[in-house]
Amino acid sequence: xxxxxxxxxxxxxxxxxxxxxxxxxxxxxxxxxxxxxxxxxxxxxxxxxxxxxxxxxxxxxxxxxxxxxxxxxxxxxxxxxxxxxxxxxxxxxxxxxxxxxxxxxxxxxxxxxxxxxxxxxxxxxxxxxxxxxxxxxxxxxxxxxxxxxxxxxxxxxxxxxxxxxxxxxxxxxxxxxxxxxxxxxxxxxxxxxxxxxxxxxxxxxxxxxxxxxxxxxxxxxxxxxxxxxxxxxxxxxxxxxxxxxxxxxxxxxxxxxxxxxxxxxxxxxxxxxxxxxxxxxxxxxxxxxxxxxxxxxxxxxxxxxxxxxxxxxxxxxxxxxxxxxxxxxxxxxxxxxxxxxxxxxxxxxxxxxxxxxxxxxxxxxxxxxxxxxxxxxxxxxxxxxxxxxxx
Amino acid sequence: xxxxxxxxxxxxxxxxxxxxxxxxxxxxxxxxxxxxxxxxxxxxxxxxxxxxxxxxxxxxxxxxxxxxxxxxxxxxxxxxxxx
Numbered sequence: 001x002x003x004x005x006x007x008x009x010x011x012x013x014x015x016x017x018x019x020x021x022x023x024x025x026x027x028x029x030x031x032x033x034x035x036x037x038x039x040x041x042x043x044x045x046x047x048x049x050x051x052x053x054x055x056x057x058x059x060x061x062x063x064x065x066x067x068x069x070x071x072x073x074x075x076x077x078x079x080x081x082x083x084x085x086x087x088x089x090x091x092x093x094x095x096x097x098x099x100x101x102x103x104x105x106x107x108x109x110x111x112x113x114x115x116x117x118x119x120x121x122x123x124x125x126x127x128x129x130x131x132x133x134x135x136x137x138x139x140x141x142x143x144x145x146x147x148x149x150x151x152x153x154x155x156x157x158x159x160x161x162x163x164x165x166x167x168x169x170x171x172x173x174x175x176x177x178x179x180x181x182x183x184x185x186x187x188x189x190x191x192x193x194x195x196x197x198x199x200x201x202x203x204x205x206x207x208x209x210x211x212x213x214x215x216x217x218x219x220x221x222x223x224x225x226x227x228x229x230x231x232x233x234x235x236x237x238x239x240x241x242x243x244x245x246x247x248x249x250x251x252x253x254x255x256x257x258x259x260x261x262x263x264x265x266x267x268x269x270x271x272x273x274x275x276x277x278x279x280x281x282x283x284x285x286x287x288x289x290x291x292x293x294x295x296x297x298x299x300x301x302x303x304x305x306x307x308x309x310x311x312x313x314x315x316x317x318x319x320x321x322x323x324x325x326x327x328x329x330x331x332x333x334x335x336x337x338x339x340x341x342x343x344x345x346x347x348x349x350x351x352x353x354x355x356x357x358x359x360x361x362x363x364x365x366x367x368x369x370x371x372x373x374x375x376x377x378x379x380x381x382x383x384x385x386x387x388x389x390x391x
Numbered sequence: 392x393x394x395x396x397x398x399x400x401x402x403x404x405x406x407x408x409x410x411x412x413x414x415x416x417x418x419x420x421x422x423x424x425x426x427x428x429x430x431x432x433x434x435x436x437x438x439x440x441x442x443x444x445x446x447x448x449x450x451x452x453x454x455x456x457x458x459x460x461x462x463x464x465x466x467x468x469x470x471x472x473x474x
Contacts (some may be wrong), residue, residue, distance in 0.1 A: 077423050078455040080430030085453040094447065096438055123440040124431060 011258045017042035018260060034233045036259065041069060048072060070257040087151070087179075090202065095176060096122035099144055101129045101154030123147055129158050137165045145173055152199075156180040160189055163196040175199045393418075396444075397464045403439045404461070407432050418462030423455075433458055440464065447473045 012021040016041050029035075036043065044050050053070040071079075087095075131137050141162060144152070152159065152175055159178045166173060178193060179202040190201050203361055345358040394424065398403050401416040404426065411426055422428035423434070446468065457463045 072457070073423050074455065077428075077430045077433065077459070081433060081453060081455045081458070084430065084434045085450055088450055088453070094441075122435070122442065124435065 007258075008260070010255060011045075011260060014047050014255075015043060015046045015258055016046070018258070021260065036069075040070075042255075043257050043259065044070060045255055053256050069259075071254060071283075072256040073256055090200075091176065095150045097125070097147060097149045097151065098123065098153075099125050099127050099149040099152045101127050101152065101158055123149065125149060127152075129154065129161075134165050134168060137161055138169050138171060141165060141171055141173055144175070146173075150175060151177045151179065153179045156189055156193075158195070159193045159201075163193045166196050177202055184300055247290065256345075332346055393465055393469050396468050397461070399443060400436075400440065400461060400465055400468070401438055404442060407439065416461055418460075418465055420461045422459050422461065424459075430432045436464070440468060444468050444472065 008023070011018045041050070044053070048070075050070060053072055054076045056069050056071060056076075125144075127140055127144070129140075131140070152162075159180065162173070165171065175197055176199055178197065178199050193199070196200055251337060341358045397418055403429070404416055404422075405411050408426060408428060414426070420426065423456065424434055428436070433455075436455065439445070441448050449471065452458070452467050457467065
């Protein structure tokens with residue numbers, strides 16, 4: 001509590017937007033995306049110059065401008081290092097070889113190229129992943145094996161592809177951890193990848209733009225510490241009827257651009273009058289009257305579709321709560337998108353969801369990759385934009 | 392002994408970030424502010440330190456408030472070696 005009081009005092013004194021910050025947290029205005037966007041400069045602490053801060057963007061939900069947040073280099077480094085420290089708690093084996101995935105044609109790829117840092121028996125290897133055929137994926141797996149990479153960091157779609165390729169070519173890898181960035185991993189994928197690659201799966205939820213990074217793992221059961229003296233052993237998101245535990249959070253009190261009470265559509269934990277976001281996006285699930293969750297659809301897709309989504313063709317399923325029935329699916333490939341939309345409509349009907357209409361948009365190759373999370377995002381033609389926020 | 396440790400840590404810093412060149416690294420040097428390290432480079436340094444000194448860097452010390460300053464890293468190495 002002392003930390004929180006000190007933090008609020010700092011915010012009141014240094015952040016123009018919060019100069020009249022009430023002492024009671026439950027009276028603090030909740031900031032929504034639009035307000036954060038419109039008050040970015042006022043939300044920057046007077047202690048910092050915006051030019052010297054690290055600009056980060058939320059994923060943006062397909063058809064909206066991503067929300068920009070700012071951190072000092074120190075804050076960014078602190079969050080990242082917390083993440084590395086947490087990684088070390090998952091294994092006793094002192095893992096020293098990491099494979100970090102990236103899209104070779106995006107900003108990060110251009111920056112990193114195929115850099116390999118192998119010294120002192122540790123390695124950080126950057127692996128491009130938008131290949132055109134299975135052989136290239138197989139070659140990557142061979143390289144991963146040769147270099148003794150024990151821990152892969154990348155999107156779930158890539159790990160599924162690796163599993164497919166291992167299966168197809170009867171190739172064995174010796175990877176201890178696959179760390180899925182930013183997306184909820186449906187059980188069916190989790191099991192499939194774990195069975196074929198023989199590794200543990202970790203999920204890194206994408207809340208690091210704000211508080212920190214959350215982990216869920218099947219390999220240990222740490223308690224969750226949101227703030228000093230605020231612990232939680234298990235979290236359950238009732239909307240989607242799934243357990244999000246055990247989870248580890250890295251937390252921090254950001255000063256460069258503090259957001260005291262905010263709602264960006266992420267899952268929120270309420271502890272008395274205090275609201276804590278922990279970064280699970282509503283857009284990752286579909287919120288319907290009967291709690292249809294995207295993993296249900298994923299599960300159906302994995303069995304029903306006669307084609308695969310490659311890493312560069314990740315689709316998104318977004319539910320518009322205000323329209324109450326609109327789902328948008330977006331991929332790079334229009335024919336796949338159309339097929340997936342038809343399939344989804346059939347699945348929903350078979351589940352008795354007749355009130356839900358499925359809309360789809362092809363993105364016309366305007367995909368870009370979010371630098372922070374590795375997720376592919378589509379920019380949809382303006383005429384397809386909704387006039388309201390979709391979280 | 393700390394001077395010797397500092398020398399070896401400086402060599403590791405320069406291996407990880409060759410761009411440092413002849414920039415003088417002292418115990419008061421900050422990795423992020425002075426040497427433009429990012430978090431990955433900090434981790435590389437930690438792993439290199441573990442290998443170089445044959446120690447396991449204590450996880451509780453793996454905080455930016457500790458490892459951002461070269462002198463603090465030297466202290467952790469010294470303390471760990473003398474445990």
